[in-house]
């Protein structure tokens with residue numbers, strides 16, 4: 001499988017507090033994964049585990065402290081750093097479409113602006129045709145958005161509009177950071193289905209970032225589960241979630257009612273310690289909450305190990 005995106009041993013350290021009480025948080029800790037062509041790869045975990053930091057580094061908004069991120073264009077040319085954002089081959093879909101668009105601007109302005117910036121058309125009618133094509137891919141049309149302001153759309157519609165805009169440049173990769181968490185539960189699935197359709201029709205790849213295991217299970221091909229900057233389990237979504245190997249994944253799974261996989265991941269999993277304390281912990285970050293904790297988990301960080309095709313970071317298997 002071709003790799004559209006590859007993260008190689010990515011670390012991001014943030015410095016918090018004043019110069020005197022310097023606190024270092026390793027928000028992303030030696031993370032490696034790839035997104036294949038025409039696949040939906042999930043990056044899931046509780047809030048504060050480092051997901052958005054990863055998205056921002058991929059888009060070039062934030063520089064990794066160490067490691068490399070490589071995006072491959074359709075012709076195979078590798079691109080890294082800030083260049084990624086400029087290729088137009090990678091586009092982002094954000095959490096809140098009402099923040100993506102200025103309430104005082106007609107949404108079509110954003111489309112014409114993108115057509116202009118990326119030189120996608122040489123006449124007005126060509127631009128409209130291009131815009132209409134992108135909107136049709138999400139089940140809308142130019143007629144339906146022409147002259148309208150963001151407030152005239154529902155959250156779900158506006159998220160579709162935002163996805164259409166990201167499709168204008170015919171990207172090969174969409175970075176979708178919590179794209180449905182602000183959208184009504186009733187239409188969340190239709191947006192998930194839309195991502196699947198885009199993959200099948202246009203061969204787009206999607207990095208689907210979420211704190212919601214249920215939608216991730218519904219839509220992803222492969223998934224990585226993050227805990228405090230570490231990927232603790234990664235592989236085929238069925239293998240990772242249905243027969244969890246890592247105790248953390250087991251705990252997360254208990255929060256989804258089995259009978260209805262579309263229900264949201266229940267409230268945040270009970271924290272044994274504060275987010276920051278867990279980040280600063282030596283050894284396995286899950287040791288404070290793990291029912292299987294052993295003495296070495298408190299001291300050493302477990303290495304990745306392959307268990308039945310799933311990458312697992314846990315001493316239970318070494």
Ligand SMILES: Nc1ncnc2c1ncn2[C@@H]1O[C@H](COP(=O)(O)OP(=O)(O)O)[C@@H](O)[C@H]1O
Pocket residue numbers: 014015016025027045046047048049050051052053054275
């Ligand atoms: N610019 C920043 N400066 C300092 N700390 C940050 C910054 N961005 C994120 N963090 C910290 O990094 C950790 C991961 O955050 P984030 O990537 O936003 O997680 P998620 O998207 O999974 O909720 C959190 O502890 C957060 O407070």
Ligand SMILES: [Mg+2]
Pocket residue numbers: 048051052053
């Ligand atoms: Mg986030």
